[in-house]
Structure formats: structure tokens, C-alpha cells
Amino acid sequence: MTIVVLLFIISVLWIIRIVRPVKGLAFVDSKVLSNPSEATTMKILDVRDAADYRDCHIPSSINISIGRLPYVWKQELSINESILIVSESPYKSKKAARLLKKQGFERLYALRNMNCA
Secondary structure: OHHHHHHHHHHHHHHHHHHOOOOOEEEEOHHHHHOHHHHHHEEEEEOOOHHHHHHOOOOOOEEOOOOOHHHHHHHHOOOOOEEEEEOOOHHHHHHHHHHHHHHOOOOEEEEOOOOOO
16 A cells, blocks of 8 residues: 555656746747747757657757767757757656756757647
């Protein structure tokens, strides 16, 4: 019985973490990419895996998969930059934002929907 209750509590906490917003993360529409003044001031970070990135990506974006992000972010990103996170789901965007927030990033944005035609 105790194990069931413990598993229930862990599940509830996990769901809350997925749904809970990340402080300082703003979701933006793809229209921001068509505005040259905004798009050029942001570094575009694509956290999808390499195969998805090859199939469809935003020109000039950087591909660092979510699993590698905690280890290699310093090679491509600076804490002073605005970062636009591209991902296949809001959950992964939030996960990437949490990882970057721990490193001191403050200006974080996530693309609301990635359209590949």
C-alpha cells in the first residue's frame, strides 16, 4: 500500500512539473522569424535530434539535442544572448529552458509551432 501511495505522489509531482510554466520563458509564434530585427538578435537553438533537424530546420539555427545540452551549451551559446528554442513539443522546450535557466540565461523564448512543408 505504501509503495502505491509513493508512486502516486511521484506521478502527480511529475505531471505538475510538465505542466508548470518556466519563469522567464515566453512562447512566440513563427511570425517572429519573419521580422528581421527580432530574428537577428536571437540565437536559434534547435533541441530536436539530428535526424529531425536534417529533415526540417530553420536556417542559421544551431542543433544541440536536449540530451547533450547540459554538456555542450558553452561551445555555441552565451548567457548574454536571447535564445529562441525550437522543439517538437512544449514539454521539451520547457525542459531546455529549465536547463538554460540553471546556467543563468534570462532571455528565453520558445517557438510555439514548427511548420515544415
